Amino acid sequence: MAILFDSKAKTFTLQTKKSTYQMKIDEQGVLLHTYFGAGTDESDYSYLIVPDDHGFCAQPSEHGGNRNYSLDFYPQEYSVHGNGDFRIKALRAGLEGRVPALDLRYGGYEISDGKYALPGLPAFFAGKEEKVHTLRIVLKDLYEEVYVTLFYGVFEEKDIITRAAVIQNRSNVPLRLKRAMSMSLDFPEGMDAFICFHGKHAGERQFDRRTLHSGVTEIGSNRGTSSHQQNPFAILCGKDTTEEFGSCCGLSLLYSGSFQIQAEVDQFEGVRVTCGIHDEEFEWILNKDEEFVTPEAVLSYTDQGLGDLTRTMQRAMSENLIRSPWKNKKRPVLVNNWEATYFDFTGKKLLQIAQQAARIGLDMLVLDDGWFGKRDDDNSGLGDWYVNEEKLGCTLRELVEQVNEMGLQFGIWIEPEMVSENSDLYREHPDWAMTIPGRDPVRGRNQLTLDLSRREVIEYMKASIDQLLGMANIAYIKWDMNRSVDNVFSSAAPYLSQGAVRHKYILGLYEVMEYILSRYPDLLIEGCSGGGGRYDAGMLYYVPQIWCSDNTDAIERLRIHYGTSFGYPMSTVAAHVSVCPNHQNGRVTPFQTRGICAMQGAFGYELDLDKLSEEEIRQAKEQVEFYNMHYELFQKGDYYRLSSPFEHHDFTAWSYVMPDGSKASLSVVYTDLHGNPKPQRIKWRGLIPDAVYELDGQEYTGAALMRGGCILPKPRENYDSWMAVIERKAKRNR
Numbered sequence: 001m002a003i004l005f006d007s008k009a010k011t012f013t014l015q016t017k018k019s020t021y022q023m024k025i026d027e028q029g030v031l032l033h034t035y036f037g038a039g040t041d042e043s044d045y046s047y048l049i050v051p052d053d054h055g056f057c058a059q060p061s062e063h064g065g066n067r068n069y070s071l072d073f074y075p076q077e078y079s080v081h082g083n084g085d086f087r088i089k090a091l092r093a094g095l096e097g098r099v100p101a102l103d104l105r106y107g108g109y110e111i112s113d114g115k116y117a118l119p120g121l122p123a124f125f126a127g128k129e130e131k132v133h134t135l136r137i138v139l140k141d142l143y144e145e146v147y148v149t150l151f152y153g154v155f156e157e158k159d160i161i162t163r164a165a166v167i168q169n170r171s172n173v174p175l176r177l178k179r180a181m182s183m184s185l186d187f188p189e190g191m192d193a194f195i196c197f198h199g200k201h202a203g204e205r206q207f208d209r210r211t212l213h214s215g216v217t218e219i220g221s222n223r224g225t226s227s228h229q230q231n232p233f234a235i236l237c238g239k240d241t242t243e244e245f246g247s248c249c250g251l252s253l254l255y256s257g258s259f260q261i262q263a264e265v266d267q268f269e270g271v272r273v274t275c276g277i278h279d280e281e282f283e284w285i286l287n288k289d290e291e292f293v294t295p296e297a298v299l300s301y302t303d304q305g306l307g308d309l310t311r312t313m314q315r316a317m318s319e320n321l322i323r324s325p326w327k328n329k330k331r332p333v334l335v336n337n338w339e340a341t342y343f344d345f346t347g348k349k350l351l352q353i354a355q356q357a358a359r360i361g362l363d364m365l366v367l368d369d370g371w372f373g374k375r376d377d378d379n380s381g382l383g384d385w386y387v388n389e390e391k392l393g394c395t396l397r398e399l400v401e402q403v404n405e406m407g408l409q410f411g412i413w414i415e416p417e418m419v420s421e422n423s424d425l426y427r428e429h430p431d432w433a434m435t436i437p438g439r440d441p442v443r444g445r446n447q448l449t450l451d452l453s454r455r456e457v458i459e460y461m462k463a464s465i466d467q468l469l470g471m472a473n474i475a476y477i478k479w480d481m482n483r484s485v486d487n488v489f490s491s492a493a494p495y496l497s498q499g500a501v502r503h504k505y506i507l508g509l510y511e512v513m514e515y516i517l518s519r520y521p522d523l524l525i526e527g528c529s530g531g532g533g534r535y536d537a538g539m540l541y542y543v544p545q546i547w548c549s550d551n552t553d554a555i556e557r558l559r560i561h562y563g564t565s566f567g568y569p570m571s572t573v574a575a576h577v578s579v580c581p582n583h584q585n586g587r588v589t590p591f592q593t594r595g596i597c598a599m600q601g602a603f604g605y606e607l608d609l610d611k612l613s614e615e616e617i618r619q620a621k622e623q624v625e626f627y628n629m630h631y632e633l634f635q636k637g638d639y640y641r642l643s644s645p646f647e648h649h650d651f652t653a654w655s656y657v658m659p660d661g662s663k664a665s666l667s668v669v670y671t672d673l674h675g676n677p678k679p680q681r682i683k684w685r686g687l688i689p690d691a692v693y694e695l696d697g698q699e700y701t702g703a704a705l706m707r708g709g710c711i712l713p714k715p716r717e718n719y720d721s722w723m724a725v726i727e728r729k730a731k732r733n734r
């Protein structure tokens, strides 16, 4: 059994294949956290807690005489404000007009088969016939009718433990939540480093590894999205942990709004990590019998390095988080017209691009921004989701029919969460936009954010989508969102409830997403927020792929894809071949290299195909054929980072290996050139040691390729690249 309650020791032990997680109810009913690490037995690990009389460490009331016990240094499962613990807390709440403090004690448990779900929020689910178990532990305030239920989902085979908390007020006095994290977790030692993925627009998820020092290390977003600047995925690891060795714990928050992850090194060098909804601007009032559900946090521990952690997370997200049926289907190789035309297109131009796309063998044309309302630049039109037939020269249905006749599917861009002040929608419903009364609003990209905390806005959004999808044969939508959300104020909510608006917005967004997914199950949805500004596990519950970045330069994408790979499956990374000089940074790279980089994820093109040379068309055809032949490897293969673009200056390399070792690819992009260069070697990973593979007409054992490695061809020009696919041979020829 993956969850064991030892009634004598009062321990809960959660077992996965490689890890063990343990909690213990102590004599006072406090739920202590006693272990999370490499798989071990169900011994009571509370012997590792050392009671001592540490100065300035307070005692809860019943410990008045025993100064060796203090919640200021005892590891706890869900830390709360107000019981003598001065570290970062999971929960800060209080009954209105009374002391803003809680003291949670054990109140019962339940173990059940299957995985719990969270109403209105994304959550991991059990696969068909997969054995997953749920543990619920109830905590109750020592004085008041306030309850917290801790939820645990144990995916034994997948090495995943999920957590969430539900806070319930059963008292007659309103309970004000000021901070309600999804979890807190205490490590007494061994987690010396923190890895996070920071960035900016057009430069998301850059790998950042920091040594933890005393005090609080914090990342987060207060932008209303998970953001380009930080990502709700982080890793705690040992100081010596590498790609292949050492202990690490991955932490992913299934949330697409403002979030916070904090890691505190306390006075005795233990580390506490918390994660959840950002507490800035957050306030939630629970009246009698109401409850608050936190987003889910997903944990995985391994002592086999960052690569192993990545593959565990990627596999679990592919199988237990993404629901779209597209996760297992071959994604259409598409051309998107954004970098080809921006706002300056006609129906005729689109059809020319489509014609070339058909010639190259692509599957889909995606019409990006500018097809609706009055939208010839990014200052107007958002909210008016009716087709600009004058610009297209025909109806949308007619355009789509012509595209379909060429053998291509059709996809379209929308940005439903936004409104331009210069739009019919805004003129009709100015109060649907979030602005602070009596103040000129803060604008982003000259647009305002619709108030998705309001029922009528949610319903309007669903209706606009229905209307759009009813207009023509649309197989795909790209759901964009192009600003950081500020001036959060809902004119429909009382002044004192404004602290709930940010979270209600996200619940509204999830409701619309759920509606689309259930009503149009075959629709392929690509998430986007100015590229990867909302690249999080919460979104992946609704969409199987996300436009990874507005930066399409192949070389900058090496770093962006590298960072993204730690937390997310590569099949979710939408990546396109674009024109050179690149529109974001002016760099020139070979067409082949752009193709190899884009094939790391959901592959496509984003340039004016009509302007390609015959040689480029030949290469594009070859790329598409190659991708179509091997897409299963890229979509389902295990991903190996072979060299880091942040550490290795000469080249970046990665590999996909089918889980049964039958087929593998290796991709290399050279990032520097040298006169009189040394031979470059690389070691494959994940192959079957005694299997035989053929590479460039020569046979090698898996062991040879992994331990001896192979020699890379010499680069011929700046940013040259190389890619090989090898297959396991039935037997050796000699």
Ligand code: DGJ
Pocket (backbone or CB within 6 Å): 338, 368, 369, 378, 413, 480, 482, 528, 529, 530, 531, 547, 549, 550
């Ligand atoms: C931002 C997206 O990331 C781009 O790909 C493009 O769709 C533009 N928005 C359109 O406004």
